[in-house]
Amino acid sequence: DAGVTQSPTHLIKTRGQQVTLRCSPKSGHDTVSWYQQALGQGPQFIFQYYEEEERQRGNFPDRFSGHQFPNYSSELNVNALLLGDSALYLCASSLEGLGFDIQYFGAGTRLSVL
């Protein structure tokens, strides 16, 4: 049973560039959430996708956008990168309607902005 997979594992960009991160949810899951984890901090919720639409959003600027595909995989796009965007980006998947909304995390993409 494949868990949540993310690509790439590491990425280096420069300020002002744009980046796309990818996530494949755990088999059978239909909901994808994205989190940003700065060094030494807990993950911060960016947004969540369900049925190809953004359902919830945390306190992040519009530079952060996403997409969910019909196969439930998802992308996170960040435009006009800032140094402060350097972090571990985590994707979590869950199954709608279970009652227990357990979220399963991928290992993340480490983004460094120079």
Add this chain to the structure above:
Amino acid sequence: QQPVQSPQAVILREGEDAVINCSSSKALYSVHWYRQKHGEAPVFLMILLKGGEQKGHEKISASFNEKKQQSSLYLTASQLSYSGTYFCGTVFNSGGGADGLTFGKGTHLIIQP
């Protein structure tokens, strides 16, 4: 609105017990506990819902005091594999289905042989 975790760090000898606390200033719908080892994904440990339902790993126990908006994670007879950073994630008002989690800053647990 970020939940507050305590202690920030704890060092134990193998076999000792530990309690990690999570406190919110806002009414909670559910509390989720995760453990993260360095360079790895957070791993689900336990979910506790308002009303008393909970689900998690057999060897992990936790409590949820709805009136005090507090949750505690109990680690008994600790093993070396328990080392890592423990996070509580909270949901304030569920609109149904999965919700974005608001995580605390984490509790670092080190188990020594």
